[in-house]
Amino acid sequence: MTTLSGADPGASAPVDTAPEDTWRGVATEELSESELSGLGSEVGARMRARSRRLLRSLLRPQRRRVVLAAVLVVVSELAFLAGPLIVAYAIDTAVPALARGDGRPLVLSTIGYLAAGVLNAVTKAGFVRVSARAAQAVLLDLRGRVFDHSQALSLSFHERYTSGRVISRMTSDLDTLNELTSEGLDGLISGVLTVLGISVTLLVLDLPLGLIALASFLPIALLTRWFQRRSRSIYRRTRTAIAALIVQFTETMNGLRAVLSFRREQRNLEIFRRSNAENCEANGDGLVVLAHYAPSVRMVGNLSLAAVMVVGAVQVVHGSVEIGVLAAFLLYVRRMYDPLDELAMFYNAYQSAGAALEKLSGLLEEVPSVPEPTDPVPAPELRGRVTFEAVEFGYHPSVPVLPRLDLEIQAGQTVAVVGATGAGKSTLAKLVARFYDPTAGRVLLDGIAVDRLAGADLRRAVVMVTQESFLFSGSVADNIALGRPSATRAEIEHAADAIGAGPFIRQLPDGFDTDVRKRGGRLSAGQRQLVAFARAFLADPAVLILDEATASLDIPSERAVQQALRTVLRGRTAVIIAHRLSTVSIADRVLVMDHGRVTEDGSPAELVRGTGAYARLHDAWRDSLV
Numbered sequence: 001m002t003t004l005s006g007a008d009p010g011a012s013a014p015v016d017t018a019p020e021d022t023w024r025g026v027a028t029e030e031l032s033e034s035e036l037s038g039l040g041s042e043v044g045a046r047m048r049a050r051s052r053r054l055l056r057s058l059l060r061p062q063r064r065r066v067v068l069a070a071v072l073v074v075v076s077e078l079a080f081l082a083g084p085l086i087v088a089y090a091i092d093t094a095v096p097a098l099a100r101g102d103g104r105p106l107v108l109s110t111i112g113y114l115a116a117g118v119l120n121a122v123t124k125a126g127f128v129r130v131s132a133r134a135a136q137a138v139l140l141d142l143r144g145r146v147f148d149h150s151q152a153l154s155l156s157f158h159e160r161y162t163s164g165r166v167i168s169r170m171t172s173d174l175d176t177l178n179e180l181t182s183e184g185l186d187g188l189i190s191g192v193l194t195v196l197g198i199s200v201t202l203l204v205l206d207l208p209l210g211l212i213a214l215a216s217f218l219p220i221a222l223l224t225r226w227f228q229r230r231s232r233s234i235y236r237r238t239r240t241a242i243a244a245l246i247v248q249f250t251e252t253m254n255g256l257r258a259v260l261s262f263r264r265e266q267r268n269l270e271i272f273r274r275s276n277a278e279n280c281e282a283n284g285d286g287l288v289v290l291a292h293y294a295p296s297v298r299m300v301g302n303l304s305l306a307a308v309m310v311v312g313a314v315q316v317v318h319g320s321v322e323i324g325v326l327a328a329f330l331l332y333v334r335r336m337y338d339p340l341d342e343l344a345m346f347y348n349a350y351q352s353a354g355a356a357l358e359k360l361s362g363l364l365e366e367v368p369s370v371p372e373p374t375d376p377v378p379a380p381e382l383r384g385r386v387t388f389e390a391v392e393f394g395y396h397p398s399v400p401v402l403p404r405l406d407l408e409i410q411a412g413q414t415v416a417v418v419g420a421t422g423a424g425k426s427t428l429a430k431l432v433a434r435f436y437d438p439t440a441g442r443v444l445l446d447g448i449a450v451d452r453l454a455g456a457d458l459r460r461a462v463v464m465v466t467q468e469s470f471l472f473s474g475s476v477a478d479n480i481a482l483g484r485p486s487a488t489r490a491e492i493e494h495a496a497d498a499i500g501a502g503p504f505i506r507q508l509p510d511g512f513d514t515d516v517r518k519r520g521g522r523l524s525a526g527q528r529q530l531v532a533f534a535r536a537f538l539a540d541p542a543v544l545i546l547d548e549a550t551a552s553l554d555i556p557s558e559r560a561v562q563q564a565l566r567t568v569l570r571g572r573t574a575v576i577i578a579h580r581l582s583t584v585s586i587a588d589r590v591l592v593m594d595h596g597r598v599t600e601d602g603s604p605a606e607l608v609r610g611t612g613a614y615a616r617l618h619d620a621w622r623d624s625l626v
């Protein structure tokens, strides 16, 4: 299987001693460096291999641009390297020729020098252009993959992972990659080529002097190794810290009403300050390491230049090296350390981007816990018979929420589910909608296991309306049309009228075209629920689940909706989860749940006549109305 990250989970993987769930996907994201190393070196190797696979899969479609960029940069570097050679020629050949009265070599070397400069500039510009295009295409692809994959992951993943962390992957991690590709890549390629080209030229020009100049590579390699070790853990810390900061910020902004009502500002500020300080500290540590590395590289470069100058001068005096060659040598050595500086900067950006890539590839490695069936059963017309067959379920393996449930709901039946808070009512509904898969047993729709139905078929057949009716930015009509995007305006208005939402919508400033603003902020909670009902009615599903869906309505609106519900529910299966018993009156059948089990099952009239929990609940409710 090839995942979205381009990863082949089984391919040439090292053998791990750590169990898979400790390192796969995002499992290592929040671990400290010591916890991570405690998992064993294979885990680190796996994570790096995963990042490389992702990078390869991103670069593959850009092959042509990468090849073109490589050709341009090679030509550009050759032109760049020609400069000091021409200077050497000018000093050693053209100047003596001029002294003899022959100006041609000087004219030739001047034209050559200028031509090399122009060629270098033109090809360099071309390279920057082509490589920037390739980098942007890679980022476009990656951003799309992250968004697509995050949407495809199951609810249980997002409950663990929080939207703030997804946002941080989408923003700060991708920005880091952007910085690397837009600023660092160009420096890397030209830097590597310059260093290689100059090294070869130096050795060819004068072997002993060349070896002296290149001896500096040993301390630079040691310095780089030190920098690499230190910065990797620091950049991991910065990625985690910035994610924590964004999580804290998004949570505060999303729950601003609760924050204000419970006066949590001070507490939130303290938590935010802690994350902010950790982020600053991690970034500061990164800068300190860089501040040691980059000047040290430069220092080594200067020492090397001094050594070449002293040894070269002695050789010139002895006549074993010409003065022009020494001048070229010094120019080359100087030029070699400029890109080394750039390489240090690139390495810095690379370490940071490497940490980001590690997290992004982890997210992309996650697989939905509710996967699409590989060979879905065709289901053009579902009628809505729901069966629970020995279903067991828990959000965490050790905490069973539904210990074992056997249940049959006939097509077209309206079933009310009541019971104490936490009894498992919503869980039952979420299993029908396949937000989760049972840990044992099967949930069936018209005799077909819901995990064998294509996601699109299941979504068409089962619609769930919950208490927090989510509206997207856009008009009221757009939000209703979400139920069936192909619906005409007349059908949208008909759906709104059928559930009694038409009158209030028409009174809005632009009627059905009124913008509901972010998350439906312009409408009251009850109005949002009415819009959600209209959306569900338009979707025309075989099974409609109402989870506390009338809880935000006032009594007159609820009555109106109950009238409408009789119309809405006709001809389809309905599961109504309700605390208010008024809603239950329209049901054919009532299920009373307690600790994940159905303890009573019958028509409302039957259960009221009995002595069970429902009868007691009903008596208490009737007394409260008096």
Ligand SMILES: Nc1ncnc2c1ncn2[C@@H]1O[C@H](COP(=O)(O)OP(=O)(O)OP(=O)(O)O)[C@@H](O)[C@H]1O
Residues within 6 Å of the ligand: 159, 395, 396, 401, 419, 420, 421, 422, 423, 424, 425, 426, 427, 428
């Ligand atoms: N996403 C979740 N992750 C972990 N545990 C959960 C999750 N959702 C519900 N639970 C737990 O599962 C149990 C059943 O919850 P469920 O929401 O099904 O109850 P309910 O009967 O619908 O309650 P209510 O009437 O309050 O809505 C509860 O103990 C709850 O704490």
